[in-house]
Amino acid sequence: xxxxxxxxxxxxxxxxxxxxxxxxxxxxxxxxxxxxxxxxxxxxxxxxxxxxxxxxxxxxxxxxxxxxxxxxxxxxxxxxxxxxxxxxxxxxxxxxxxxxxxxxxxxxxxxxxxxxxxxxxxxxxxxxxx
Numbered sequence: 054x055x056x057x058x059x060x061x062x063x064x065x066x067x068x069x070x071x072x073x074x075x076x077x078x079x080x081x082x083x084x085x086x087x088x089x090x091x092x093x094x095x096x097x098x099x100x101x102x103x104x105x106x107x108x109x110x111x112x113x114x115x116x117x118x119x120x121x122x123x124x125x126x127x128x129x130x131x132x133x134x135x136x137x138x139x140x141x142x143x144x145x146x147x148x149x150x151x152x153x154x155x156x157x158x159x160x161x162x163x164x165x166x167x168x169x170x171x172x173x174x175x176x177x178x179x180x181x182x183x
Contacts, residue, residue: 069099
């Protein structure tokens, strides 16, 4: 349980960093000029993305399975983009177009893949040491 919570914290922080980079590069800006979205805002957006990705993504993936099979898996990019788009709509002060959300979803998928690979490598090395 402690390990799963640690993995969640690592993913949350890296997702927040990935969202920060993506909004700076691809975002349409802030919805309100007077809104100050700082570190706390991006940490909150990363938390929203992590929760949405954990809870809602499996349901959306199952519901869109025919489209995923029909496009040979390419529709997963749209599902990832929708998760980012929804997360940014729920986060106060951040906005992004849907197409840029798809690109951000690709970036965050890469980040999560690297984190998963690094944690799997670490756990396999720990098992070998036993």
